[in-house]
Amino acid sequence: MMNKTNHNSPRLNLANYVFRPEFSSLVILIAMVVITAVLQENFFTIKSIVRNINAFAPLILLAMGAGVVIISGGLDLSAGAALSLFTCVLTTVMKRGEPITGVYAIIITFAVAIMVGVVNGIGIGYLRIPPVIVTFATSYIWLGIGLFLRPTPGGESVAWFRMFYNPAMVDGIHPAIEQFGRVIPPALILVLIACFIWFIVSKTKTGRYIYAVGSNNDNAYASGINTAKVQLLACVINSIFIFLAALFFVGQNQSGDARMGDPLTLRAIASAIVGGIALTGGRGSVYFALVGALILSFVNKIIFFANISYAYQTLVSGLIVIVAIAAPVAYNLHSSKED
Amino acid sequence: MITLVILEAIGIKKHFGGVTALANANLRCYQGRITGLLGANGSGKSTMSKIITGVYQADGGEIRYKGRVVNYRSPSEARKDGIAMVFQNLSLVADLTVWQNIVLGAEESRGMFLDNDSARELSTKILAQLLPELDINKKVSQLNPGEMQIVEIAKAVSQNPQLLILDEPTAALEQAQVKNLFNYMRALAKKGVAMIFTSHRLWEVMEICDDATIFRNGENVASIDFEKEEKDPEKIVSYITGETQKERVEEKRKAVTGGTILRIKNLNYGKLKDVSFELKKGEILGVGGLAGQGQLELMHALAGSFPGISCEAELMGKEVKLNKPVNAIKEGILLVPGDKQLEGLFLRHSVLFNIIFPKMSLPHHPLFIPYEKYREECEEIVDVLSIKTPTVDAPVETLSGGNQQKVVVGKWLPFDINVLLLADPAKGVDIGAKRDLYQYIVDQVQEKNMSVILYASDNEELVDYCDRVLIMYEGQIVTTLEGEDISEDTIIACSMRVR
Known part of the structure; x- marks a missing residue:
């Protein structure tokens, strides 16, 4: 009987958590929050927290998407370009003063997001082209379409789209929603939606197979898994997360820009890795990509508040990122020796 | 029922x-x-x-x-x-x-x-x-x-x-x-x-x-x-x-008279347990047994592939350390691996590159690669081994399996070989090329008076070319066959531990 309980209990006790490779990124994050709180006096006010969440949310969403793709054995270099494209599509479909166009825009852009994921997925999964090549190529396709729709930043947006940024800015909104939005900003809700989507997926076959395929594509195939389909689904999930980020961006800026997402691509991938997701696939937790994105975001904040001369800021942030990436690796090496 | x-x-x-x-x-x-x-x-x-x-x-x-x-x-x-x-x-x-x-x-x-x-x-x-x-x-x-x-x-x-x-x-x-x-x-x-x-x-x-x-x-x-x-x-x-034994092509080679060149004592690594044997000068020593009983590991161990090895090895009376490939190469212990695609060759590179490559890993190699000199040497080797290739610049992957295997052998030729380790060299090589390859090796043994350790998964090769055969079972040498005892029957019987 003793034996049976031992076999069946999922590992939930503290010791097992401490020995998980992701643990070190959590420690780094806590350290960074403490440092920031010391440097920034009003850090723990609601206003400051909401501002931080708004600033971090797009990277968090893209990092979680990158995490899903990397775990499935892929890599997405087109995430930033896809984000830009979605903002362009949204602001092209919407007409100022016609609220209903906002609904059309969301539906059409969602369809575009699914297609973006499917195209990447076909290249990676079915055509078996190296993911770096596929998504490098598609990033230019997304950029091209984006520039076609919106050669210069701009475009129109319906007023209620500010819902996705700050409900207080929408005229005539119910006061209760307005109050709610002050405490729980829409950006946080978008991140929670992404977390919920992954929570559901991770409980299904698709979630299990994403890990199996990323860990060993051939053996997963030999076990009867349709590996191409799994990789395609991973790309689609990623694309949906990027779509959520696009809603936030257009809500915030009321305009589209075919190039605005570019700097986020590599930051999203770096976030996933800082969060302990292995670039080789199959290992890591999508939720910890969120932690990784927070770490990368806090790096910039700390440098800003630490009064480091502007000339050194980029250099210092690079060094901190290296430490953040190296720490989980060193931790992994150490704990695997203990085994 | x-x-x-x-x-x-x-x-x-x-x-x-x-x-x-x-x-x-x-x-x-x-x-x-x-x-x-x-x-x-x-x-x-x-x-x-x-x-x-x-x-x-x-x-x-x-x-x-x-x-x-x-x-x-x-x-x-x-x-x-x-x-x-x-x-x-x-x-x-x-x-x-x-x-x-x-x-x-x-x-x-x-x-x-x-x-x-x-x-x-x-x-x-x-x-x-x-x-x-x-x-x-x-x-x-x-x-x-x-x-x-x-x-x-x-x-x-x-x-x-x-x-x-x-x-x-x-x-x-x-x-x-x-x-x-x-x-x-x-x-x-x-x-x-x-x-x-x-x-x-x-x-x-x-x-x-x-x-x-x-x-x-x-x-x-x-x-x-x-x-x-x-x-x-x-x-x-x-x-x-099979009851009917094929008639043997050639007469047995003359008995080996040379002294001991390599003495291995208590080799332990991974699945290899207390492996000890001696190799005589000019001898072709076979290693046989069922597949996966540690033969490949033994060949790699002798070639210095395992840093953590424990073993007492003496080459010509002098102690040698087998913990690095370069040590083995310096002592003239060279491995011709069987899985040529994985271990022996850079398939996309030219015949020339593959043949000169091992030289570059040696100490005291000149800073700049003397390509002209190497090209001449390489053409000579291609000639001697009759490797069928249009030029020495052709990528190895365009050659047939047998010729690829000859390139693996060829790249060690310029070295002074004391002990040549052959790990299933004729695996996947057709019969004609196989005979060429072995004939060449037998000639080299006689000409240079070197010694060979041959692991072959095909027992016929052991019977045809070896002076002695060690049978391995679960990482140990269980039997040593000599002279008339070497036949497919006895090898299989000893491999399965029936005798």
Whole structure:
């Protein structure tokens, strides 16, 4: 009987958590929050927290998407370009003063997001082209379409789209929603939606197979898994997360820009890795990509508040990122020796 | 008990390029019985299993499963029909846990969510009989090869197959694990599961199987019903080798008179246990035995591939350290690996690059590569070995298998060779090229008075070219054959520990 309980209990006790490779990124994050709180006096006010969440949310969403793709054995270099494209599509479909166009825009852009994921997925999964090549190529396709729709930043947006940024800015909104939005900003809700989507997926076959395929594509195939389909689904999930980020961006800026997402691509991938997701696939937790994105975001904040001369800021942030990436690796090496 | 034929393979033929793997093979399996498949390396028994499960497609013949003709195109198709195979090259995913792997590809769902509780329960239930001490929440990457093999078996069994094919399942297992497996197989047989069991270990087949089919050169040469007939290992060995011995081409080479050049004492590494032997000058020493008994490891150990090795080695009376490849190369101990694609060659690079490459790793190599000088040397080597290539700049991958193997040999020629290690050098090489290659090696041995250690999975090569043959079993040298004793019969009998 003793034996049976031992076999069946999922590992939930503290010791097992401490020995998980992701643990070190959590420690780094806590350290960074403490440092920031010391440097920034009003850090723990609601206003400051909401501002931080708004600033971090797009990277968090893209990092979680990158995490899903990397775990499935892929890599997405087109995430930033896809984000830009979605903002362009949204602001092209919407007409100022016609609220209903906002609904059309969301539906059409969602369809575009699914297609973006499917195209990447076909290249990676079915055509078996190296993911770096596929998504490098598609990033230019997304950029091209984006520039076609919106050669210069701009475009129109319906007023209620500010819902996705700050409900207080929408005229005539119910006061209760307005109050709610002050405490729980829409950006946080978008991140929670992404977390919920992954929570559901991770409980299904698709979630299990994403890990199996990323860990060993051939053996997963030999076990009867349709590996191409799994990789395609991973790309689609990623694309949906990027779509959520696009809603936030257009809500915030009321305009589209075919190039605005570019700097986020590599930051999203770096976030996933800082969060302990292995670039080789199959290992890591999508939720910890969120932690990784927070770490990368806090790096910039700390440098800003630490009064480091502007000339050194980029250099210092690079060094901190290296430490953040190296720490989980060193931790992994150490704990695997203990085994 | 009425025994029901569940699977019948009739007149199966299979060719790989010009090589015939199965000429005209028949096999029959019965409900609730364990059928052993026996045969020497390359006799076609693995090919047969792979054709039944749809890994390969047969070139001729038919397979009848439960009375109807089937032709599976993939293992998953066969699995849907209740035929499961335990692969030698494992199908596990390292980053998932044991129980996740056992149900992989056949997960049960409750609604849209995975039913993890029933998966854990099922895994615990199966493993309780095979390896109760294994923690099912461990990741497969943390398991040892034996445990992985057990998980692989559990995975195949979890889908309740009616025909279970076990291809050398015991090779990675320890004695106790083998015992558990056999008990489990007997329980499965009682439930009516038919099984095909292949193993090189004759005693295992005699212990667990109800009947056995023996393969030789792609044909089934005998079937034995162990319930009715006596278990006679000598007879089985004679079926495996074939009674009629081919006439030997050449007379035995003259006896070796040289003194000891290499003395290995108490070599221990991995599966190698206390390996000790001596090699004489001008001798061709064979290493034989069943596949995977540590022969390849021994060759690599002598070539310095394992940093953590423990061994006392003396070359010409002088102590040598075998912990780095460069040490072995400096002493003139050179390895010609068998898996030329993986270990010996840069396939996309030119013949020239491949042949001069080892020189560059030596100390005191000039900073700039003297290409002109090397090109001349290389052309000479290509000439001597009659490597068929348009120019020395042709990529090695454009050459035929035999010529590729010659390049592997050729790259060591400019060195002073004391001991040449050949690890299955003629694997996958056609007969003509094989004879050329060996003739060249024999000539070199005489001309340069060097010594050779030859591991060959084909016993014929050992019989034809070796002065002495060491037989390995589970990482140890169990027998040394000399002179007249070297024949395919004795090699196989000693390999299977019958004699």
